[in-house]
Amino acid sequence: MSVPPHFPWPAPGTSLSDIITPMAVIDEDRLSANIARTQSYMNAHGLAFRPHIKSHKIPDIAHQQTAAGAVGLNCQKISEAEVFADAGFTDILITYNILGPVRLARLAVLHARVATLRVVADSAVTVAGLAATFTDPVRPLGVLVECDTGAARCGVQTPAAAVALAQSIAAHPGLRCDGLLTYPPVGGAVAVEAFLQDAMARMADLGLPCPVRSNGGSPDLFSAHLVPSATEHRAGTYVYNDRAMLRAGACGPDDLAMQVLTTVVSRPTADRMVLDAGSKALTSDLLGFADHGLIPALPGARIVTLSEEHGVVDLTGCTGPLPQVGDQIAVVPNHTCVVSNLCDRMVFHRGGRVTRVLAVAARGTVW
Amino acid sequence: MSVPPHFPWPAPGTSLSDIITPMAVIDEDRLSANIARTQSYMNAHGLAFRPHIKSHKIPDIAHQQTAAGAVGLNCQKISEAEVFADAGFTDILITYNILGPVRLARLAVLHARVATLRVVADSAVTVAGLAATFTDPVRPLGVLVECDTGAARCGVQTPAAAVALAQSIAAHPGLRCDGLLTYPPVGGAVAVEAFLQDAMARMADLGLPCPVRSNGGSPDLFSAHLVPSATEHRAGTYVYNDRAMLRAGACGPDDLAMQVLTTVVSRPTADRMVLDAGSKALTSDLLGFADHGLIPALPGARIVTLSEEHGVVDLTGCTGPLPQVGDQIAVVPNHTCVVSNLCDRMVFHRGGRVTRVLAVAARGTVW
Structure with missing residues (x-):
């Protein structure tokens, strides 16, 4: 039988709410x-x-x-x-x-x-x-x-x-x-x-x-x-820009062009949420932070541990309604440069719709 | 003029001492x-x-x-x-x-x-x-x-x-x-x-x-x-195996199959050495360690900081002759799985000679 392509990159016009996660996207x-x-x-x-x-x-x-x-x-x-x-x-x-x-x-x-x-x-x-x-x-x-x-x-x-x-x-x-x-x-x-x-x-x-x-x-x-x-x-x-640039005062919240879109894959306890983005999507770069990225829509949430494919979020600091399994969550990475190096292609968007998908041509160039 | 291929993978038989670094290799x-x-x-x-x-x-x-x-x-x-x-x-x-x-x-x-x-x-x-x-x-x-x-x-x-x-x-x-x-x-x-x-x-x-x-x-x-x-x-x-497995007692030094080969690119001070391997070669995974990998040939050396392409090594704990610019240094990574995810291909060797170079076919698969 026919096999689907391994990497279903979104076509221009695709809504960000419909793309497969984890996916780094650029505004x-x-x-x-x-x-x-x-x-x-x-x-x-x-x-x-x-x-x-x-x-x-x-x-x-x-x-x-x-x-x-x-x-x-x-x-x-x-x-x-x-x-x-x-x-x-x-x-x-x-x-x-x-x-x-x-x-x-x-x-x-x-x-x-x-x-x-x-x-x-x-x-x-x-x-x-x-x-x-x-x-x-x-x-x-x-x-x-x-x-x-x-x-x-x-x-x-x-x-x-x-x-x-x-x-x-x-x-x-x-x-x-x-x-x-x-x-x-x-x-x-x-x-x-x-x-x-x-x-x-x-x-x-x-x-x-x-x-x-x-x-x-x-x-x-x-x-x-x-x-x-x-x-x-x-x-x-x-x-x-990224979370470290925000901390340094080198940009404001409206200048954060990269987000990593993720999906909640587990809510094992009332105060724990697990995202489908781990160190293979966010990297382990801390840059002096104690946790692994910023969730703008969820003040008080802390991405406390990363394994390769899971990000565990502590919700004890949150007030208000909490995400459920299947919800999409946007994460601002600590360090964008290293995230780029994990992406074969980068997805760009405007107004919530994909504009272009570009090969990260120099990904993996360590020599 | 003709452009060389971007990635000069070593042919079988190549001596490890001749391959371009940084390069993860498997015994x-x-x-x-x-x-x-x-x-x-x-x-x-x-x-x-x-x-x-x-x-x-x-x-x-x-x-x-x-x-x-x-x-x-x-x-x-x-x-x-x-x-x-x-x-x-x-x-x-x-x-x-x-x-x-x-x-x-x-x-x-x-x-x-x-x-x-x-x-x-x-x-x-x-x-x-x-x-x-x-x-x-x-x-x-x-x-x-x-x-x-x-x-x-x-x-x-x-x-x-x-x-x-x-x-x-x-x-x-x-x-x-x-x-x-x-x-x-x-x-x-x-x-x-x-x-x-x-x-x-x-x-x-x-x-x-x-x-x-x-x-x-x-x-x-x-x-x-x-x-x-x-x-x-x-x-x-x-x-x-990796440095974390060694610490856990799950393997011995002779079971460490992966090393990341690096080159000394700078010796700015008597007690500082800079390797051509940073977070794009070793990842930032600490797994509880305070530094970024083990250098078996240089007891007391500590890889204290990584930027994307540089690993800074503190040599103050070393005794004996120290490496010079251009020397090859083998590093045992803290965590091998995440290193594999950075490699387009993996180089295997036996007795110091390359045996095969295999595509890391599932690299980058985060979905």
Whole structure:
């Protein structure tokens, strides 16, 4: 007998109340407003804006971002950048130390077909690999020095170390040191500005150009102007927003473009509800929260535990009528970027009706 | 120019030291030993064994499990079951409340092509939906009553409620109540046995058959015989094992079949190392741990934070030589099942060489 397709994606026009759950959905109007508001802020402060595609992983959304005025894209891995190069993007920054022969060979192919490709480096090992791969002084690879301004992830630790690495990059004819990059901690504007000013002064003393000073982060997005030495800002989450952005004050409830639609599959006790969305739909990312998402329609409800396919909700804090088995419940995830990575396709809607279903083309790109 | 494929899966024979990272890999010998040891234990105790496919999501591995003696498969969602029905499996239990017209229609199609298909129910709403869909007394759908024996997820709360639901199932000619099912908390054997005995006695008094008593769980796998009233046991994680299974004493270090291979991409400070594996490779599942995986080769190292593509490792607890940028580091994940769900394909190896690369066919199946 005929077998139905495993994944019944909803056709345009389908009512959200009729789609199968769990399903992440994006509000078109909120998406457009988030893109416009952020670009407008960057324009007002003379900052170039480079959205990080990790949050959506969808070329059509990146086209909306560049159409609004973004100067180019930020990718984290080569495999992500390949997807967006395939989609025709010509200015891509990969904010990652690219290491090893396989990755370097792929980076060379990418460089040959992307007009403006840049990477970062924070060590002599990374620079040595890049220098051995890129040797053409006519078309050098742009490299930014990654600086740790307090986030305690990657990056050189001091302005002096940044300048030393910049010098070593500039010494290779196939590389071009384009400047400095950082991914600061939330509230790190003062530290970033101090680091950049110090490093820029040292580079100027040495006659080293530093045209790009790239700052980043979503929770602090609308404080980007507090780092006047930055020339561009990178952010991703703003495009959909999430519970962590709401907590940070970086968006309001009406800016939450992503919801994960779920169904109540069990009401075992008076104060317990079980949703059909677990860690495979919401992820286990807590981002400092004690529970696994926000249920706007049910104040006081707490998603206390996730297994892979179940979300257990404690209803003891709720007043008023409680959901029953079969009801649809919308959840705002703690972190939208990781939810995107779980979705083969993303469903968009306006006014409660599906508008388009797009492949999450760069899902699963970890290399 | 020609574009390389985005995902350079390693060919059989490739050395693990040459594959691109991050990459989850499975040790063939440990996999086979895990399957054999568990089946042997179940055989010795006269328990039918029904592996949960969520841990691997790969039909070829399920064939290894049934070839070893498993009676059938356990799936959690219809979309998972469809993948394994496509692969020819004829005995599938879906341990989920199936609700709503789309899912029920798909369940009907599945029932028509799978010789032995069963689902669970824990509410009158679920039973009503099943009863409205399945009306053929010649080939009724098998239903187990899901019982909450302390795990506080889904399930009826008391033996009396289980029996009442069993009666309501048996009253529909298109449904057949096949018995009871539970997913207990760790250490729950006494509570499970008491619940089953009570419910079975009540069902016997009413003349209700209860041929299947299905118990489950991986951390307690080798205590399954402590529930003598159970007829079968369900478990998934044992096939690969993980850090949580090791902590539970359900496996030893030599039974850890899955490792996530990573590369050191940054050494920003003397006591900090950054891996190219973040939450997109390891997931954020903590399962009670305070950090994000085990590094067997580096005692004292702690993966303290994950962003999507970076794992930050605190080396302050380490003695001896420390890894450098470019070194390969193997990580045992906290929870293998969720790692499988992030992988488009799984790479298997023996003696350090790739043996096969299999599609994770049921990855992403949340419906």
